[in-house]
Amino acid sequence: MVVDGTTLATNRMYAGWAELRDGYAKSLAAAGGHPAASAAQVRLLWWLFVLPAAAAARGSRAGLAGYLAGVAGRVVAARRTGGRSWPDAAAHPVSVGLLGYLTALSWWRRRRGTATWKGRPVTAAPPRRGPRAGS
Numbered sequence: 411m412v413v414d415g416t417t418l419a420t421n422r423m424y425a426g427w428a429e430l431r432d433g434y435a436k437s438l439a440a441a442g443g444h445p446a447a448s449a450a451q452v453r454l455l456w457w458l459f460v461l462p463a464a465a466a467a468r469g470s471r472a473g474l475a476g477y478l479a480g481v482a483g484r485v486v487a488a489r490r491t492g493g494r495s496w497p498d499a500a501a502h503p504v505s506v507g508l509l510g511y512l513t514a515l516s517w518w519r520r521r522r523g524t525a526t527w528k529g530r531p532v533t534a535a536p537p538r539r540g541p542r543a544g545s
Contacts, residue, residue, distance in 0.1 A: 416491045431512065436525045436532045438509075438516035445517050452510040463503035477503070 424430040442448025459480045465473025484499035498505070519525040525532040 414491060431515070432525075432527060434509075434512040435516045435519050436527045438513045439520040442513065442517075448513050448517060452513050455506045456510065459506045460503045 424433055439445075439448065442451060458476075462473045462476025462480065466477040467473075480502050481499045484502050485495045487493065488495040488499065516525070523531075523533070
């Protein structure tokens with residue numbers, strides 16, 4: 411379930427690109443659960459937000475409608491939660507592209523054992539392969 415907790419607390423997650431990159435790279439692999447699931451999530455987001463923007467840039471009216479729908483969704487969410495609407499909403503396809511990069515980086519670092527957070531190594535169990543014995 412998703413709940414709006416903006417009236418309960420505030421936070422600043424990252425102070426710059428390096429912190430954001432390392433923060434997401436330490437946890438996106440775990441969020442996906444498995445490389446195939448992460449890839450499917452990123453493909454869906456590309457299909458919903460990046461491809462319409464690319465089609466709009468080529469003059470497609472349907473692409474423009476899809477891009478504007480994505481922007482409108484970001485504006486509504488930002489207004490509801492007190493977040494920044496512009497230019498963030500207009501750049502949503504770029505954000506999705508970066509999420510794809512960060513997801514791939516997360517899996518790459520996880521597999522190599524090179525994930526770090528605030529200068530400390532992050533260790534994680536490798537992804538499960540198939541059902542556990544006794545499950």
